[in-house]
Amino acid sequence: MIQNIPKDFILGAASSAWQTEGWQGKKEGQDSYLDSWYKEEYFVWHEGYGPDVATNFMEKYQEDIDHMQEIGLTHYRTSINWSRFFTDYESLTVDEDYAKHISDMIDALIKAGVEPMLCLEHYELPAYLLETYDGWSSKKVVELFTSYAEIAFERYADRVKNWFVFNEPVVVQTRVYLDAIRWPHEQNTKKWMQWNHHKVLATAKAVEVYRKGNYDGRIGTILNPEVTYARSSSEADQKAAHIFDLFFNRVFLDPAVKGAYPEELIELLKKHEILFDHDEEELAIIKENTVDYLGINLYFPKRVQAPKHDWNPETPFHPEQYYDSFELPGRRMNKSRGWEIYPKLMYDMAMRIKEEYNNIPWLITENGMGIEQEERFMDDKGVVQDDYRIEFLGEHISWLLKAVEEGSSCEGYMLWAFTDCVSPMNAFKNRYGLVRIDIGNDLTRSMKQSGHWYKEMIKNRTLETKD
Template sequence: GGWASKHVVELFTRYAEKVFARYHHVVKRWFTFNEPIVVQTRVYLDALRWPYEQNTHTWMQWNHHKVLATAKVVKLFREKGYSGSVGCILNPEVTYPRSRAAHDIKAAEIYDLFYNRVFLDPLVHGRYPQELFTLLEKHQVRWEYSDDELALIAENTVDELGINLYYPHRVKAPSRAWHPETPFHPAYYYEPFDLPGRRMNPSRGWEIAPRIIYDMAMRIKNDYRNIDWFVAESGMGVENEGQYRNRDGIIEDSYRINFISEHLYYTLLAREEGANCHGYMLWAFTDNVSPMNAFKNRYGLIEIDLADNRARRPKKSASWFRQLRDKRVLTLTIDDEWK
């Protein structure tokens, strides 16, 4: 049953106990999950992977058990008296409504509730939003939890967060009635909205909006007790990068330099305004394999040439990033649209 099983929660806690015992003297920062919402959303909410079952009940049970597992691991770590911290790495989708009209704002709030607050609130504040309980009950979504579990979550919040940020999510109020025989899905309350004139990464079909880092930083500062956090993933995947190779064999990925520059600018701006953001990490140092599409989209500062025995070659962005590291001076021009 995977994470629908409470037994798996216990197995995970026992696993963490062994890992802590073996490595606590050399590892000081621990993270229970990376993007804990993704698997069950693709499998049980959107039915994109086996067993291709749209089941919001199972989806919510997986969410809860991963939150519960994190709380149990935090409790264990503190009871053992280890030095260091325990956190979780999330991938919240910075969500914007189509307009300031009440129905669009509500659509964005509910999207945020189901995809962001479902983990942010219990991990940082120790409790699920009451609105989540209300809507799940309204739509008869059944998931098992106990008062003891909720108390354990309340008493064992995380020390820090990693935040993965790539693109914004925009929604509007639904324009059609929900089919009465379709199982409940949060999309009952929203539809995707594509902003006209948006900047795009055509390889991924993702909007490029660097300000999401600043907006998320201000939200963590104002709504989530300004907890310590860092950008754990940020980057640009591009298809067929070989077409940008120059005469010296180096990939001229100026688009990646611009992407990193703009996102790092907003990270630093957020720090200047009091956000407890302590780092900006790239996805990724080298090109990397994806379980969905192998090496189709390349993310790295370093190329992996599959046609040349997987030879590693620095791209233009690698030299730029090295200079940025050494000089610690960020020089860029940002269009007024993005300031």
């Protein structure tokens, strides 16, 4: 099957500051939450590899941008590392060396014909703010973040026209305070919701600051809603899917786009005594400052069923009280990641945004396939023959193009990631890039077969997939 790709449809790639930069040039006191976690629990990171070296993008960014230009990327999304942007988080003293790096990177992207897209926070909460104010538990951090956003806009919004406030704002506190599976392993469901709310509030306040600046561009946020499927049509299974959706998807989707939390969610939070502290002024700010557009990260579906057992009343509340995960028999799998492969989730998400969220402009900001030991698939010329990735990307983009044909406002697709990069705990175990990073050979870059495929797709503006 051959599909035409609309002329203005974005075909880009993404990464983040902390997953690529490395610590070269980092000053004392500039650790992020991720840096602190790595120092405390380096042993949980695959083979001890982490953000200290990453891909050394600080020094090698021009080499990567040259590859972007060669492939023909239309856009590249990364983040500003909030923890490195300041030398003092209270007085908001900018680290001019790091600020210049961001400026130089922006200029290099533009020169290469690649439009930069910047995110203000991709898990890069400064460790100082976590230690001093308990992170996003505090309104003080919301205030400091808003001031950081204002400074970033003043410096770069003349050249950067597409901004995002957060990347996957639900993730860090879910792993740390709800599931307690990441450092510092504090189980506190109320704190989980407080962090959620303060990130929703910070999103609205950053949007407010951006609009007051009258910048020539737009501002959104990047969410990772898990496209949720009930095991069956039974009332119990449908309820399970509905409640999962409330707690993990609509908690950010609804305030970002509609300006308010779902009432049903608020009632559940009250019932379980985990309603976040807030006031009416905060709710008004959220209502008045919805986003211009959305970034959506999608990798795999979430399948749920009604719970099979009573909840243990002696354990802290967790939304899992209302659902069990469900594994679809016969599902396709990426065995390296343990994730189901279900490309139709792209279409289903597109239709949901069209029908439930006023068809707000949006794009896929992450989607990709991580595979272990890719050197197994390297030919005699040293090129990784990643046909599995080409098939995966093609199927997902195909469903997205079908949605566009049916009236979806989706503006494009950005794969994760442009180069192989460090991921939490996974480090370099699973590779995602169009461009390979050889960590045993001075981080040498080389294009995989998927990079050549992506280049041809962008050049020809057509996608060919199996029927």
